[in-house]
Amino acid sequence: MSGVRPGTRHYTVVCSSCGTRYEDDGLLLDCTRRHEPAFLRAEYEGSGTQTREGSGLFRYASVLPVTRTFADVPGPVVHQAQRLGRRIGLDRLWVAFNGHWPERGAQLPTCTFKDLEAYTVLGRLPDSAPLLVIPSAGNTAAAFAWAATRHRVPCLLVVPAPAMERMRFPGPLGPCVRIVVLDGTATYSDAIACADLLARLPGHHAEGGSRNVGRRDGLGTVMLAAAEAIGRLPDTYVQAVGSGTGAIGAHEAAGRLRTAGEALPRLLMCQNLPFAPLYAAWQATGRAPAERELEPLARELTNRHPPFTIRGGVRDALVESRGDIRCTDNEAALAAIALYEEVEGIDIESGAGVALAALADAVRAGQVRHDELVLLNITGGGRARQAHDLTLVPAEPWLRIPWPGRDEGPGVVAEQVKRLLTNSSAVAEAAR
Template sequence: MSRVAPGIRHYRIVCSACGTSSEDDGLILDCPRPHEPAFLHTEYSATGTRGVEGGGLFRYAPLLPVARTLPGIGGPVVHRAERLGRRIGLNRLWVAFNGYWPDRGAQLPTCTFKDLEAYTVLGRLPAEPPVLVIPSAGNTAAAFAWAATRHRVPCLLVVPAPALERLRFPGPLDPCVRLVVLDGTATYSDAIACADLLAALPGHHAEGGSRNVGRRDGLGTVMLAAAEVLGRLPDTYVQAVGSGTGAIGAHEAAHRTRGDGEALPRLLMCQNAPFAPLHAAWHSTGPAPAHREHEPLARELTNRRPPFTIRGGVRDVLSESGGDVLCTDNEAALAAMALFEETEGIDIEPGAGVAMAALADAVHAGRVRRDELVLLNITGGGRARQARDLPLVPAEPWLRVEWPGGAAGPRLVAEQVARQLTGTAVVAEAAR
């Protein structure tokens, strides 16, 4: 495989509903033809899992939808976790660690696998991109803020106030990165609603979340890395999910790399009670209680609008893989985080603790066999280790807005932000 040449698109964008194939402009999120909602996906000229020379994310550039590669970004680190496996009852447990763990060569700058999606999305953009508008519960904002700072890509990030604790960097953010903080009772879902309106402003563009092929394929490199180390696909893939984008990306990557007759990994998506929308949708238990969105330990998993029914979305990949959505509580997640640090020697994020706790429960219940080849995606870790190793400074918000609440809240906030961006109330009308 050769490294992707700058500016050249080595793939095509294909609609999962109608099959329409087109060249990528770096920004397209949806099929222009009228039909049911459907994900776009990528088709590459390259095949197999063997990456180009070197390490990090862009080792897999021929299987990423990028027009250029960006230097200085690590990738997933896959290793066998024998001690941890014994403790939870598995003989063949492997971990894909995404975070900061220099002892094992893990060097993701903001400590989660969101770095993988951020650098892929930025590498996909056209040469003169619009301002990307991105909502986040914290980790995605951190990844895009630092990647965009390093490579001077204009971004407008919208986060609820609790996300600020995740936004600490080796240096200040570049002025091209504008961070809007929603103070008060605002949630991740509120940030998404505000970002949807702000993306309509002139010169701005929705990053797209799960609809962006760059996100899904960037996160899918976890499966590529595992297949390269294992020499095959795992039997079961376990990951904590909010929208499910990473698990969908892993499933799509498995499709591209599996050998003749090789089964797709069973997807086990894990959520954090009491707010688990995907678990509720998959098990048909009714909507998750919105008033409990603040309660999960892993706030990054609290997405009220996951892509469940869209063609190529969560429901489809779960059905095709024979998968399931598991759920666990805060207490179990905290215990799992402590066990991982005890057995593996590094701290992990709450979301990763949710996945590990749910996996342990599934093994105990006989839903995962002792002899299965299991890949556990540790979606974030090493934040405490990084804070000890490196001097980090808190991000300075560009604008703080008190969340007004109510159905009109997103519009009122979007108007305030638009006025700060343009200095006029006329352009603010675009956010209505």
């Protein structure tokens, strides 16, 4: 791996349930004690946030769980959006733009805030790390593929076939990155199930998703950048969510930043009907998720098993912040995408459209007051602009697996993948 090594770890990992403290090894995902499921969280030396000179993600290295940083990694760009705010009835709307928008200084290489988590997770890894296994609906895979290519970190990405639409990069991927594609009717949940089994192979390790403190704190830099640009924490933070990892990360970052007596930003999480399992859980409807995960416009929000009840997860963050979850449909999200491009002059991703549409609806309903200071996380944007500015190289799958149909279950295909990988040369060595 490349990068600058600051020295020993400047943080401790702490269990949200029992308070057990750990010296991090860069791979730890769970508390070893027997109790309710609970997130680990990072506690950093010193108080407050000491920023480095310059810009980009690792400006906030003092509150990131990393032992190495990487040069030239962009961060989020935060700006006031007065015209957009007026169009939806807000006086003090700020936007955290995560994507490709050169005029604003936004240069995230794969056009979403998943770049922030990918580089932080890689910066947390120990030397000679095992092969990371990462399931994705598309954006996370793209972020890890490019970050791992740039810094020669072996990883195995498991994605459903539609995710390959997002696998276009400023250059070819390195041989250390292997993409396994599940064809046919496979969904994000199927990719997760397959990746869970693949991570049990010798020399492989689950990246961990929301359980990885690197992911949450990397995504939390959106809140750090916003507080720095605005000069204070926002009253309300708005984000589209699948697992809710980014919103939890923003909530945890706000908790580190707030001064005595200062309220935490209220979380407004947004989901895309007809697939809204977090909304159903929050409303305690008991309603099952939609059977077809590909019906929503924003496929990246289709996490069938989000971390809702886990200690330190979505429910706790909503309760602590006095937050809420709102839903919007595809038609409203498409209208919001068109509005953003009309007013701001840049394309945005479907998830960002969901967030904007839900925020506008919350303002109309009186849930968000017109004079609140609101931070809207545009979690991805500028993909069309990037394709215009750069020559992008499509990635090729390392392995394609025909999906046999939901009746046979994800475990069947996962076992097929395991056999193929085990019978070939060790993938961990092949990827290096």
